[in-house]
Amino acid sequence: MAFLDLSQLNKSFGPNHVVKDFDLSIAQGEFVSLLGPSGCGKTTVLRMVAGFETPSSGAIRIDGQDMTHLRPNQRNIGMVFQAYALFPNLTVAQNVAFGLKVAGVARAETQTRVDEMLALIGLPDLGGRYPYQLSGGQQQRVALARALAVRPKVLLLDEPLSALDAKIRASLRREIRAIQQRLGITTIFVTHDQEEALSMSDRVVVMNGGRADQIGTPFEIYNTPATRFVAGFVGTLNTFQAVVTDPATGTVTLGDTPIALHRPVDAAAGTTVTLAMRPETATLGIGEPGDVVLRARISDVQFLGAIIRVTADLGGDSLTLDTFNRASTPPPDVGAPVTISMPPAGLVVLVA
Amino acid sequence: MTKFLAWTAILLGCLYFALPMIGMAEFSLSMRRDAYSLDAYRVVLADPRFQATFLFSLAMALVTIVFGVLLVVPTAVWVQLKMPRLRPVVEFITLLPLVIPAIVIVFGYIRLYNTSGWLPLTGSVTGTNILLMFGYATLALPYMYRAVDTGLRTVDVATLTEAAQSLGAGWLRIMATVILPNVLGAVLSGAFLTLAIVIGEFTMAALLDRPAFGPYMQVLGANRAYEPAALAVIAFAITWVCMGLIGTIARLSKHKGA
Ligand SMILES: Nc1ncnc2c1ncn2[C@@H]1O[C@H](COP(=O)(O)OP(=O)(O)OP(=O)(O)O)[C@@H](O)[C@H]1O
Ligand SMILES: [Mg+2]
Numbered sequence: 001m002a003f004l005d006l007s008q009l010n011k012s013f014g015p016n017h018v019v020k021d022f023d024l025s026i027a028q029g030e031f032v033s034l035l036g037p038s039g040c041g042k043t044t045v046l047r048m049v050a051g052f053e054t055p056s057s058g059a060i061r062i063d064g065q066d067m068t069h070l071r072p073n074q075r076n077i078g079m080v081f082q083a084y085a086l087f088p089n090l091t092v093a094q095n096v097a098f099g100l101k102v103a104g105v106a107r108a109e110t111q112t113r114v115d116e117m118l119a120l121i122g123l124p125d126l127g128g129r130y131p132y133q134l135s136g137g138q139q140q141r142v143a144l145a146r147a148l149a150v151r152p153k154v155l156l157l158d159e160p161l162s163a164l165d166a167k168i169r170a171s172l173r174r175e176i177r178a179i180q181q182r183l184g185i186t187t188i189f190v191t192h193d194q195e196e197a198l199s200m201s202d203r204v205v206v207m208n209g210g211r212a213d214q215i216g217t218p219f220e221i222y223n224t225p226a227t228r229f230v231a232g233f234v235g236t237l238n239t240f241q242a243v244v245t246d247p248a249t250g251t252v253t254l255g256d257t258p259i260a261l262h263r264p265v266d267a268a269a270g271t272t273v274t275l276a277m278r279p280e281t282a283t284l285g286i287g288e289p290g291d292v293v294l295r296a297r298i299s300d301v302q303f304l305g306a307i308i309r310v311t312a313d314l315g316g317d318s319l320t321l322d323t324f325n326r327a328s329t330p331p332p333d334v335g336a337p338v339t340i341s342m343p344p345a346g347l348v349v350l351v352a
Numbered sequence: 353m354t355k356f357l358a359w360t361a362i363l364l365g366c367l368y369f370a371l372p373m374i375g376m377a378e379f380s381l382s383m384r385r386d387a388y389s390l391d392a393y394r395v396v397l398a399d400p401r402f403q404a405t406f407l408f409s410l411a412m413a414l415v416t417i418v419f420g421v422l423l424v425v426p427t428a429v430w431v432q433l434k435m436p437r438l439r440p441v442v443e444f445i446t447l448l449p450l451v452i453p454a455i456v457i458v459f460g461y462i463r464l465y466n467t468s469g470w471l472p473l474t475g476s477v478t479g480t481n482i483l484l485m486f487g488y489a490t491l492a493l494p495y496m497y498r499a500v501d502t503g504l505r506t507v508d509v510a511t512l513t514e515a516a517q518s519l520g521a522g523w524l525r526i527m528a529t530v531i532l533p534n535v536l537g538a539v540l541s542g543a544f545l546t547l548a549i550v551i552g553e554f555t556m557a558a559l560l561d562r563p564a565f566g567p568y569m570q571v572l573g574a575n576r577a578y579e580p581a582a583l584a585v586i587a588f589a590i591t592w593v594c595m596g597l598i599g600t601i602a603r604l605s606k607h608k609g610a
Binding site for chain 1: 507508511512514515516517518519520521522525530533534536
């Protein structure tokens with residue numbers, strides 16, 4: 001049975017139905033991200049797990065125990081906030097010790113645990129400082145240590161990195177994941193940054209308008225998006241309108257180019273479907289035998305370092321593709337005609 | 353030109369405030385006919401009624417402060433966290449003592465709590481003192497509430513409370529170890545304002561017939577010449593010390609906190 005089980009959670013604020021029939025089962029030690037645009041209800045789900053909001057209906061179970069109506073201070077759930085929320089009147093060590101003191105842990109053991117936690121977050125010497133004497137990244141690490149010191153059953157993080165600058169964000173991301181794996185703590189991480197969600201998580205929940213659109217591993221979410229929303233929200237995506245000519249063999253026409261998908265399409269002949277494609281699926285030039293080949297004209301070239309992002313005009317539709325930078329081949333010129341090829345499997349059909 | 357006008361205005365303002373005080377201070381030093389002396393101060397400070405009434409008012413002020421803090425801090429936190437829509441209502445209520453004269457309040461008290469009322473507080477000394485304390489707390493409410501409310505706005509009470517809750521803390525502990533220490537500066541400035549109000553208050557103490565500092569000043573003023581001036585200077589000094597303490601504490605808490 002799942003360690004953390006959310007079943008049929010609903011939450012309304014007055015007439016505003018914010019979380020709808022939300023189901024999620026998380027195994028012990030798993031790291032799950034809630035990913036979605038602003039206002040889709042991520043924080044609300046997290047706050048219901050923490051006990052700061054009461055679900056309008058549904059149940060929350062942790063380790064077999066029904067938590068739905070327990071008060072936040074009875075749940076033993078660690079929480080890390082976007083704004084750090086360290087107690088400004090307490091030192092780093094006192095902040096980390098706060099939960100232990102509440103729990104009545106003996107002084108000597110508290111001291112050991114605090115030292116352990118400060119070592120874990122790599123700030124063993126900063127116990128005597130006050131929060132305002134720390135950088136944002138350090139404060140957030142202390143907040144993590146404070147949440148973990150009481151050995152909570154579940155760790156919740158609500159956009160913990162979004163107040164930090166890009167470099168620290170990337171390193172702290174790896175650090176949080178490493179600590180989570182070392183402690184084996186069941187974690188829910190809320191973010192609207194897809195890169196964060198994909199790089200850190202065992203599984204990702206993509207939320208849209210209060211619902212879970214798709215729950216899957218980062219690989220599944222990225223490569224086989226279940227809905228048009230997931231496809232569009234996660235990663236960059238090219239979409240084209242194509243007309244189905246033969247659903248059985250999977251032939252569609254894009255403009256006047258026939259494309260053989262080599263798999264049945266779940267739509268009647270003559271209907272318009274959306275073809276979706278990731279930028280890294282396509283290559284410039286002739287690819288493998290069996291590839292779909294399109295003719296286009298380069299309309300934009302962005303040199304991003306390791307990757308070159310090329311936008312090509314397909315006579316109406318535009319297509320973005322990524323190629324690796326090679327010192328031997330300079331990027332193509334804007335306006336040049338090109339051939340673009342891609343494996344048929346890389347084209348996902350989203351039935352409208 | 354505008355600079356000249358500005359400085360003139362400032363100078364006039366200063367004179368407006370300073371002249372009466374200088375006059376008063378000068379007068380308080382003139383008890384001896386031929387030379388300045390501290391005789392008036394000596395007389396005042398040696399008067400056992402001065403000491404008794406001052407200590408009484410000081411004690412009343414401390415009790416009022418404790419009561420005010422216990423009343424205002426949880427209320428302000430509650431309004432901020434749970435009932436932000438009630439904020440205008442609560443602000444209006446806390447402003448009422450500024451528009452309702454103290455004499456009206458104390459007459460209301462006497463009507464309600466006299467010896468033939470349902471709760472005869474005026475029947476005993478302790479009861480009357482409690483009533484007086486309630487009256488003082490009411491008078492200080494606008495200042496106490498505003499100070500605490502401003503202090504609460506400088507810290508993210510909602511998130512800090514939630515952080516403490518998720519670490520297992522209950523409300524009492526959150527109030528005592530998370531909220532109070534972080535609004536201590538504000539609470540203290542509210543406390544010193546309360547102190548200044550209570551020390552100088554006349555109406556309530558006189559009508560409830562308690563031996564407070566305000567009525568003593570009045571009695572002295574009606575019967576003596578130089579001593580009241582000395583007393584007024586002492587009262588000013590106390591107020592200024594309070595103001596200085598507010599400033600110092602505000603600065604210190606800024607250094608330490610947030
Ligand atoms: N206490 C509240 N009262 C009324 N409406 C609320 C409350 N909290 C959240 N909402 C509404 O619920 C919706 C979802 O909010 P939520 O904070 O869960 O979004 P989110 O996915 O975390 O967004 P973001 O990425 O911006 O943090 C929003 O439309 C918000 O306005
Ligand atoms: Mg949010």
